[in-house]
Amino acid sequence: MFEISGLTHEYQAQTVLAVEKWQAGQGEQWLVLGKSGSGKSTLLHILAGLLKPSKGKVKIKDTFIESLKSSDLDSFRAQNIGIVFQKPHLIQTLTVLENLLLVPYLARKGNKQQIISILESLNMAHKQKSYPNQLSQGELQRISIARAIIHNPVLLLADEPTASLDDENAHNAIGLLQNKAQEIGATLLIATHDQRVKNSFSHTYIL
Ligand SMILES: Nc1ncnc2c1ncn2[C@@H]1O[C@H](COP(=O)(O)OP(=O)(O)O)[C@@H](O)[C@H]1O
Ligand SMILES: [Mg+2]
Structure with missing residues (x-):
């Protein structure tokens, strides 16, 4: 599903990342x-095509992302990659539903009906007309998980x-990511330094 080779990234003349070889198969967690x-x-950020590495190749599905021109990379990302950040980064002046409707708009995949059913599966359908500042941290993170999977x-x-979440919400967020990734057949990669993340994963990579 993705394959990294000879990857290094330098920042201010320091090597901040080096991955010689790493392959992840479809559906692996x-x-x-x-x-x-x-x-x-x-x-x-490199895997999402948001940062160009100093050296190396990154292949996602059958595409070497460094070979894409910038506009193609943007549409490749919109179509193929879902991202959940530490903070939800929702637009404060839009409702939950309006925030989520941006995904089908950008990815040209997914629709309102799918959004509602994802919200239902996350027990969040009743909050679709709420604004982000009316939601708890755990609820916000569930919305950002929803946003990351609408376009499969x-x-x-x-x-x-899990960094902004209490123990219970942290555990739930990881479980949700794992279940949703499995449902849509996505390869899942969760980066953390959170000692509380003890859910079982098929694979671990230590940086
Ligand atoms: N744009 C940037 N601004 C500041 N520091 C950066 C930047 N890019 C890389 N670094 C440096 O790269 C190293 C790795 O950072 P990062 O990938 O954020 O680590 P982590 O997410 O594991 O905490 C750090 O030493 C950081 O200071
Ligand atoms: Mg970090």
């Missing part, structure tokens, strides 16, 4: 562990998705 500053966010991405990336 990876926990990426590493302390703060070990390069987790750098790796996820092949690769679901989550960068420290």
Whole structure:
């Protein structure tokens, strides 16, 4: 599903990430562990095509993403990749539903009916007309998980998705990501330094 080779990234003349070889198959669930500053966010940004590595190749499905021109990379990302950040980054002046409707607009995949059924499966359908500032941290993170899966991405990336959550919500968020990734057949990669993440993962990568 994705394949990395000879990857390095430098920042201010320091190598902040080096991955010689890494292959992940379709539907695999990876926990990426590493302390703060070990390069987790750098790796996820590179896999999402948001950051160009200093060296190396990244193949997602059958596409070497470094070979795409910028506008093609944007549509490749919109179609194939789902991202959950530590903070939800919702637009405060739009309702939950309006925020989520941006995904089918950008990805040209998914529709309102699918959004409602995802919200129902997350027990959040009753909050579709709420504004982000009316939701709790756990609810916001569920909405950002919903946003990441509406377009059935092949690769679901989550960068420290539990960092702003209490124990119960942290556990639930990881479980939800795992269940949803399995439902849509996506490869899942969760980066964390959170010692509380003890759910079982088929694979672990330590940075
Ligand atoms: N744009 C940037 N701004 C500041 N620091 C950066 C930047 N890019 C890389 N770094 C440095 O790269 C290293 C890895 O950072 P990061 O990928 O954020 O690690 P992690 O997510 O594991 O905490 C850090 O030492 C960080 O200071
Ligand atoms: Mg980080």
